[in-house]
Amino acid sequence: MRSSKIIAFDIYGTLIDTKGIFNQILRLVKDEELALNVVDMWRQKQLEYSFRRGLMRNYVDFSICTKQALEYVIKYYNLDLSEVEIKNLLDIYKELPVFSDVKISLDKIKENNIRMYAFSNGKPDDLVELLKFNGIINYFDDIISVDPVKSFKPDPAVYLYLLRKTNGYHANVYMVPQTLLM
Template sequence: MKRVLAFDVYGTLIDTHGVVEELSRRLGDGAEEFSRRWRDKQLEYAFRRGLMGAFADFSQCTREALEFVDRATGSRLSETDKERLMATYARLPAFDDVAPALERMAEARLTRVAFSNGSRTAVEGLLRQAGILERFDDLVSVEEIKRFKPDPAVYAYLHNRLESSPHETWLVSSNPFDVIGAKHAGLRAVWVRRSAEAPFDPWGDEPDLTVSSLDELAERLS
């Protein structure tokens, strides 16, 4: 494997369901389902905006998705509740395997880049509060070209920005749509299968490598 690794942020490095605890205070047993639907709708809104050519900050997709799921579930969250949930989303935790795996990769002199649909400001803040910002060599945000993954232009921008060939650029993501998008654009890709029950989309574009954690990835790269 080559030495340029581009890590997806939301869902791969950062646990997007870290908001469940805050949701539980308001929704009780319905918190996990609300969190899942919020994440699904957030991605759907980004995809739809990408197709429409109507780019907006990823945080806007997140807020609009929160509003939709609140209406769809009849949860009747207050505006204060929604602001607190959005604030929680800005300080979500990193998965436990992230920091030690990144440290091992740094010791192996692998180039490590955070690559996200989120804005640069939002992602910097998120990684900083999680204590892992300094473990990256660079940060690439889609806002720089105002398109969303899995648009092929986003992956082309990534490897051009890194001055690496597609074949030398490895996307590392827990999101199958991201892995397939990278493969379609000619990049190499690692799927981090964080749940043993998670299926991969049956499109025929399989990841070059599948791991259950970033620890496993670091071990295989050592």
């Protein structure tokens, strides 16, 4: 019998390791501390831009927030990256790895017949590509992007959209947010 519980997983930072781009950045900047700072600030700005856009009701898709955050970091650290290098980094972002414990954890949840959803600020096609690349797409009953709502988490409208898409209600849908150890 299928559980009435529903678990919605944030993708970036929860299932997918956004620091997985570190080696590519290190090859470009050739300084380990700088590479780590670039990775951290890129993610911080990506989240900041999406949060602010959600609050301002000034939606663009998440890939634009990702690109603008990278552009900010490049200017902040005065990095000399070519357009090709920037495009390559943005393309690699679509192939970030899963955290090492993700598949084991998803297997355990699936054993309990709990419905699982991937829920993200990302564009639907990017999410499908990323989850397929990592071999975890089949764990999920559906992939839910905030894109149709034209806002970002933490806007309450996106969580109401999640409830509608899963046929869930507040008491049976559990959200697994991004990790705090970014």
